[in-house]
Amino acid sequence: MSVGFIMLVHDALDRAALVARHLHEHGQPVVLHVDERVSDAEFKWFRDGLRNCDHIHFCPRHACEWGSWSIVAATLTASEVLLKNHPDLGHVYLASGSCLPLRPVAELQRYLEERPRTDFIESVTTDEVDWTIGGLDRERFTLRFPFSWKRRRRLFDGYVRLQRRLKFRRHIPSGLTPHLGSQWWCLTRETLLAILNDPRRVEYDRYFRRVWIPDESYFQTLSRLHTRHIESRSLTLSKFDFQGKPHVFYDDHMQLLRQSDCFVARKIWPEAEQLYRHFLAPPDLSLIRLEPNPLKIDRLFSRATERRIRGRTGLYMSARYPNNDRETRISAARYSVFQGFDELFDGFDIWLSRRTGNTVHNRLFSQNRVEFVDAVDITNGALSSSNLLRDYNPKAFLTNLIWNTRGSHQCFMFGPNDQQDISKTLANDTNAQISVISGAWAIPLFHSDRDFSDVRKEAARLQRIEAGFIELLRDSQTRARVSIWTLAEFIEDPMEKLQMILDELGGGVQRRLAEVPQMADLEGFGQFLQSLKNQGMSPHLMGDFPVLEPGQRTDGAQRPYLVR
Amino acid sequence: MDANGDWDATLNYLEKYRLRRQRLRLRLRAFRKRRELKPLMDRTQQIATGDTLLFCTLRNERNRLPFFLDYYRGLGIDHFFFVDNGSDDGSAEYLSRQADATVFLTHHSYKSARYGVDWLQWLQRLYGHGHWCLTVDADEFLVYPYCETRPIRALTDWLDASSVRSLGCLLLDMYPKEPINSVSCGEGENPLELAPWFDSGNYMIEKNHYYGNLWIQGGPRARVFFANDPKRAPAMNKIPLVKWSRHYAYVSSTHMLLPRGLNGVYDTQGGEKTSGCLLHAKFLDTLKSKSSEEIERQQHFSNSIEYRAYYKGLSDNPVLWTQWSEKYIGWRQLEILGLMSKGNWA
Numbered sequence: 070m071s072v073g074f075i076m077l078v079h080d081a082l083d084r085a086a087l088v089a090r091h092l093h094e095h096g097q098p099v100v101l102h103v104d105e106r107v108s109d110a111e112f113k114w115f116r117d118g119l120r121n122c123d124h125i126h127f128c129p130r131h132a133c134e135w136g137s138w139s140i141v142a143a144t145l146t147a148s149e150v151l152l153k154n155h156p157d158l159g160h161v162y163l164a165s166g167s168c169l170p171l172r173p174v175a176e177l178q179r180y181l182e183e184r185p186r187t188d189f190i191e192s193v194t195t196d197e198v199d200w201t202i203g204g205l206d207r208e209r210f211t212l213r214f215p216f217s218w219k220r221r222r223r224l225f226d227g228y229v230r231l232q233r234r235l236k237f238r239r240h241i242p243s244g245l246t247p248h249l250g251s252q253w254w255c256l257t258r259e260t261l262l263a264i265l266n267d268p269r270r271v272e273y274d275r276y277f278r279r280v281w282i283p284d285e286s287y288f289q290t291l292s293r294l295h296t297r298h299i300e301s302r303s304l305t306l307s308k309f310d311f312q313g314k315p316h317v318f319y320d321d322h323m324q325l326l327r328q329s330d331c332f333v334a335r336k337i338w339p340e341a342e343q344l345y346r347h348f349l350a351p352p353d354l355s356l357i358r359l360e361p362n363p364l365k366i367d368r369l370f371s372r373a374t375e376r377r378i379r380g381r382t383g384l385y386m387s388a389r390y391p392n393n394d395r396e397t398r399i400s401a402a403r404y405s406v407f408q409g410f411d412e413l414f415d416g417f418d419i420w421l422s423r424r425t426g427n428t429v430h431n432r433l434f435s436q437n438r439v440e441f442v443d444a445v446d447i448t449n450g451a452l453s454s455s456n457l458l459r460d461y462n463p464k465a466f467l468t469n470l471i472w473n474t475r476g477s478h479q480c481f482m483f484g485p486n487d488q489q490d491i492s493k494t495l496a497n498d499t500n501a502q503i504s505v506i507s508g509a510w511a512i513p514l515f516h517s518d519r520d521f522s523d524v525r526k527e528a529a530r531l532q533r534i535e536a537g538f539i540e541l542l543r544d545s546q547t548r549a550r551v552s553i554w555t556l557a558e559f560i561e562d563p564m565e566k567l568q569m570i571l572d573e574l575g576g577g578v579q580r581r582l583a584e585v586p587q588m589a590d591l592e593g594f595g596q597f598l599q600s601l602k603n604q605g606m607s608p609h610l611m612g613d614f615p616v617l618e619p620g621q622r623t624d625g626a627q628r629p630y631l632v633r
Numbered sequence: 634m635d636a637n638g639d640w641d642a643t644l645n646y647l648e649k650y651r652l653r654r655q656r657l658r659l660r661l662r663a664f665r666k667r668r669e670l671k672p673l674m675d676r677t678q679q680i681a682t683g684d685t686l687l688f689c690t691l692r693n694e695r696n697r698l699p700f701f702l703d704y705y706r707g708l709g710i711d712h713f714f715f716v717d718n719g720s721d722d723g724s725a726e727y728l729s730r731q732a733d734a735t736v737f738l739t740h741h742s743y744k745s746a747r748y749g750v751d752w753l754q755w756l757q758r759l760y761g762h763g764h765w766c767l768t769v770d771a772d773e774f775l776v777y778p779y780c781e782t783r784p785i786r787a788l789t790d791w792l793d794a795s796s797v798r799s800l801g802c803l804l805l806d807m808y809p810k811e812p813i814n815s816v817s818c819g820e821g822e823n824p825l826e827l828a829p830w831f832d833s834g835n836y837m838i839e840k841n842h843y844y845g846n847l848w849i850q851g852g853p854r855a856r857v858f859f860a861n862d863p864k865r866a867p868a869m870n871k872i873p874l875v876k877w878s879r880h881y882a883y884v885s886s887t888h889m890l891l892p893r894g895l896n897g898v899y900d901t902q903g904g905e906k907t908s909g910c911l912l913h914a915k916f917l918d919t920l921k922s923k924s925s926e927e928i929e930r931q932q933h934f935s936n937s938i939e940y941r942a943y944y945k946g947l948s949d950n951p952v953l954w955t956q957w958s959e960k961y962i963g964w965r966q967l968e969i970l971g972l973m974s975k976g977n978w979a
Contacts, residue, residue, distance in 0.1 A: 310977050314794055321782040338787055369979050377977030380905040385838050387803045387870055388908035388974040390847055390899045450834020451957045453856045461863035462837040465851075472971060473834035 071097050072178055072255075073158040075147040077140065078166035079104035079133060081339035082115045085166030089125055091349045095174035098124040098158070100151040102143045105132035126150055136218050140252075140284040141277065148261055159185060162255045167336035168305060169318075169348055177304075177332045181255070186297045188260050189304045191250030192289040210247040211238045214281040242269070242276050250289040253305035253335065263295035264288065306331035306363050308370045311378060316370050320344055325369065331361040383472055383500070385465065397548050399464070399498040400471035404479040405574060406495060406502065408538075409509030411482045413559070414586035418442075418482060424584075425574050427478040433470070434463070434487040449473035456488070463491040471500070478574065485510050485534035496541045501549035503542060504570055507535060508556040508611030512589050515597045525604045532610055539610075557612030563588065648843070656891040659882035662747070663754035669741040670716065670752055674729035677712075677760055684711035685785050687767045688757060690749030691715060694771040695722040699821040701771055702731060708775065709784030710767065714760065716752045718743050735760075750883050761877035765789040768873050768887050769911065774825060775802070775873065776964045777909035778975040791978055792907070793876065799890070800874040801898025801908045803972050805831050806852045807961065808916040808953040815950070817918040824914035830958040831912075832856065833970045836869065846870060846889040846896035853916070853953040871911050872898055907976030910967050916953060 074092050078085040078101055089099045101119075103112055112130075119125050128150040131143040144163060151161060160181045170177070181187075195206045212232045216224040231237075241247065256264075267273065273291060277283040292299065306329060308316040315336045318326060320343040326334055337344055380389045383401025410417045411431070422429040422442070431440035439454040446454050450473030452466070453459075459466040471479060483495075483503075495501045510531045514524050542551045552569075559566055564585060595614035602608065680686070687710045694701075702713070713734040717725040718741075729736045739752060746752050757766055767775065767785075777788050777800065792800065807828040809816040818824050836851035847870050855866035873887050875895060882891050889896050900906050959970065967973045 312795065316979060317787075317791060317794070319779070319783050319787055321779060338790065340784070340786060373975065373977040373979035376905055376975060377900075378902075378904045380900065380903050380974075381971060382903075384905075384971040386836070386899075386905075386908070386971050386974065387801045387847060387849060388899050388976065389903070389905040390838060390840065390901060391903045392901045396903055447856075447955050447957055449957055451832035451853070451856065451955055452835045453860065455856075455860040458835075458837075458855065458860055458863050462839070465837040469834050469836070 071158060072181055073097065073151045073155050073161045074099045075102065075144060075151060075161060075163050076166055077102050077133070077143055079107065081166060082107070082111060084339045084345065086115060086118050087345060087349060088169060089119060090122060091170065092174060093122045093125050097174055098151065098155045100126045100128050100147045102128050102147045103130055105130040126154055134217060136282045138278045138283050141287045144284070145265065148265060152258065152262060152265070158258045160255050160257055161261050163253055164305065164333060165335055167339070168333050169337045169344060170333050171326055171329065171348055172332050186257065187300050188256045188292055188296045188298065189300050189302060190254035190256060190289060190292050191303045192248040192293060192299055192301050193250055195247050195249060206249070209281040209286065210241055213239060213279045215279065242272055244294070245290055246293065247286060248289040248293055249286050250301065251303040251305070251307060252284045253303050253307055254288055255304050256288070256292060260292055260295050264291045267291070304332050304361070306334040306361070306366065307336070308366065310370070311374050318344065323347060325366050329361065329363045329366050330359040331363055383468055385468055397499045399494060400468050400500045402471055402475050403500045403502065404471055405504070406481060406483050407504050408483045409506030409556070410504070412484070412509040412512045412589070413506055413556070414588055417586050420586040421480060424571060427480050427574065428474065430479065430481040432484065432487055433481040434483060434491055436486065436488060460488055460490065463488065464494045467491060467494060485531040485538065489534060489538070492538050492541055496544070496547045496549050499548045502573065503549050503551045505539065505542070505553045506556055506559045507539060507553060508608065510535065511608060511611060515594055521600070521604070525601055525606050528601055528608060529606050532608060535610055555610065555612030557614055560591065652891055652893060656882050659884070659891070663751045663758065666746050666751040667755045669739045669746065670737040670755065671739065673725055673736040673738045674734065676733070676735050680712050680760065685709065685765045685767065685789060686712050686714060686761055687769065688714045688753045689769055689771060690718060690753060691720070691724060691771045692718045693720045693722045693724060695720070695724045695727060696818055696820045697771050697824065698724060698727055700823055704774055708780065709786050714756050716749060718749065748886060750886060754882060757877050758879045762879045764877055766875055766877040772824065772913060772915045774912040774914065775909055776912055776967065776973070778907060778964060778968065778973070778978055780964055798876045799872050799895045799898055801906065802871045802873055802911045803836070803849060804869040804871050804913050805910045805972060806854055806913045806916065807831050808853055810954045812950040812952050813916045814918045824917060825912055825961060828914050828916055829961045830954055831961060833959045833972065844884065844889045844896055845893040847899055857951055857953055872896065873911060905974040905976055907978045908973050910973045912961070
């Protein structure tokens with residue numbers, strides 16, 4: 070018993086002719102339905118080309134429009150012609166003009182002969198479907214769709230809305246449970262015949278005429294009434310993207326298609342010369358019995374859809390520019406920002422990079438230049454150290470740096486002396502980890518021998534900036550992971566705090582801290598703060614430092630800050 | 634459809650009206666400029682339905698043309714339109730001998746024809762309607778996903794099926810490792826082999842809310858010539874491939890178009906649309922003679938500010954190459970670096 074093919078053809082007639090002839094040469098009857106909208110001249114050329122094939126038939130033509138009844142009508146007409154001319158078929162395979170058999174027809178025949186009672190048709194109840202377009206699944210069966218979705222979208226949408234508002238519902242013929250599935254099926258002759266000769270067919274046809282996309286539901290629903298056994302999957306490899314249009318196969322998919330072991334693939338780009346030449350070539354004699362396994366192709370296409378819908382986080386480019394409020398992850402990877410650490414510890418950056426193996430930049434946002442690690446002029450991605458370029462678009466600078474260095478954790482120092490334009494981006498970025506020792510900016514001032522009134526002014530300025538930054542970090546909108554200590558808090562137990570930071574960074578071996586960076590000399594710092602107060606400024610970000618007369622505390626008393 | 638959707642919501646009527654007027658003005662302008670074009674070789678009767686067309690204005694590019702034509706024939710361009718703006722090196726004659734080229738001559742001002750856009754727009758209006766039209770300069774080479782295995786027709790068929798009317802690109806400046814004046818491009822040589830290096834990760838993007846396009850700056854030109862004045866750095870966003878309709882108009886070079894739905898070549902919800910790169914093989918020794926010529930003719934953008942800056946920089950014979958420059962291998966490399974995207978084309 071052989072397999073009969075129905076091919077629905079609407080363009081690329083030369084390719085359809087190639088495939089039809091191939092099937093015919095392998096002894097399978099084919100009925101071709103050519104879209105009414107194909108010009109008569111083209112149709113004549115097509116038919117004449119296949120004239121000498123006695124098992125190729127042409128059925129009366131319908132004008133087919135996507136999503137409308139006409140496609141089902143065409144399929145029904147073609148089925149009738151096929152079953153009338155070939156009453157001895159085992160199965161009937163519905164294909165399109167852009168389908169291509171990937172395995173020898175004899176293998177398909179054998180496969181079907183071994184499963185003589187099985188209908189291969191994807192048929193799923195509406196509750197189980199998640200791939201419908203426009204959010205219409207159940208409503209496909211209960212609303213009316215007289216307007217074309219492709220050409221008259223507004224009318225289509227408006228009419229759907231109107232029906233929803235009026236709570237209009239069509240009555241589904243009794244005994245039918247709506248099912249959906251791929252248009253491309255392979256049914257047994259018995260099932261197809263039963264559908265065609267169903268005593269209630271007139272009623273069903275009238276109902277499905279106004280269902281939306283009936284080619285995905287007519288046979289899928291009715292075969293449930295007549296089948297002996299349904300395998301709910303399509304033998305045709307046909308993948309749809311998120312817009313509901315089929316993925317297309319090109320020459321460079323050759324290997325994937327060969328490995329898929331599917332019987333038929335759709336849809337093939339008409340100019341994919343190599344695919345047609347390869348798969349329509351005479352087969353090797355050894356027939357293989359393999360189950361279709363389109364896993365790799367599935368993966369390829371789902372990755373493509375993922376790329377289109379989600380994209381690569383932290384990448385800004387000519388094809389991806391998410392609106393500001395769209396993304397919680399502004400940059401591509403996690404990174405750490407340290408404020409106040411390089412002022413409290415000498416050589417903190419070097420120590421940190423040695424401990425963690427991370428890339429530790431100095432002040433990336435310093436006023437005069439970008440202080441990349443090792444003071445280089447240019448870094449990954451040809452990112453320049455020019456502060457003018459950076460300040461022209463600080464967010465782009467940061468996201469570029471993180472994107473260019475993905476795979477290695479970036480750390481950098483920050484402070485109230487730096488360009489602050491970036492602070493909002495930092496605070497809003499889930500990938501940022503910001504550690505602040507507030508008030509540490511006073512340490513260099515404390516050590517400087519500048520005129521004290523200058524120092525006071527500068528201290529007031531820096532405190533204002535840092536207070537603003539901290540307020541931003543404490544805002545409920547902030548997405549960065551933030552730790553803030555006052556200077557006083559931090560130096561109470563710096564080892565523990567540093568250990569916490571290292572644990573959080575997680576890079577490398579989790580050993581207890583042995584080596585601590587050298588802490589700045591803070592003797593007399595309390596007195597310094599008191600002097601600022603005496604000058605009328607109120608330094609509050611450092612926390613509470615005891616005001617002690619110089620000499621009241623010995624050097625020894627400060628040691629516990631450093632060694633446990 | 635998809636490109637238009639979220640734009641339309643934000644348009645207000647006055648803005649719409651102004652844009653419509655502007656588009657009409659641009660089209661009338663092109664209409665006036667039609668007299669400046671004299672046909673040298675007309676092969677337009679060869680053009681068939683569905684052909685992909687290429688449009689290019691040029692001046693004295695004779696050395697580069699053989700490779701240019703080969704490259705784009707290789708991608709599957711069916712017909713070339715050239716406007717020769719007064720070449721004296723035999724470019725026009727060479728082009729008119731090509732079996733798939735239509736050539737027009739003009740000696741009028743490049744600048745007052747909006748850098749050639751008006752001329753090309755007139756030709757696009759006459760011949761491009763309903764075709765996919767690629768508008769490039771003689772030193773720009775289009776790279777799109779799968780371009781080494783799939784002809785441009787595969788791309789345009791797919792864009793058609795996706796109801797997408799335009800393809801966005803990053804203009805990617807290519808440069809040699811040597812000082813740029815020391816590398817010369819002989820006839821038929823592949824400029825991309827002479828200048829295979831590019832900057833991979835220093836582009837800055839802003840959105841132009843009026844036209845809806847992205848304004849991209851960066852690359853070696855911003856890094857070397859405009860580091861002190863980044864705002865002036867040239868735009869690197871391009872939309873060179875468009876399913877043309879006679880109602881469309883390029884606004885400024887091929888950076889953006891009207892109606893502005895065509896500029897929506899990027900995704901705003903976090904996804905990536907399919908996009909390409911235009912490899913810009915400009916930084917070879919021909920640039921210096923070009924720059925002095927362009928400054929003399931005062932024919933380039935913004936009073937030749939761009940060219941003045943180059944010229945100043947070029948007299949130092951700069952090396953654009955750095956140890957962080959990337960060497961061009963192919964489109965997959967650009968895809969991985971995030972300079973272009975496959976989108977959901979697989």
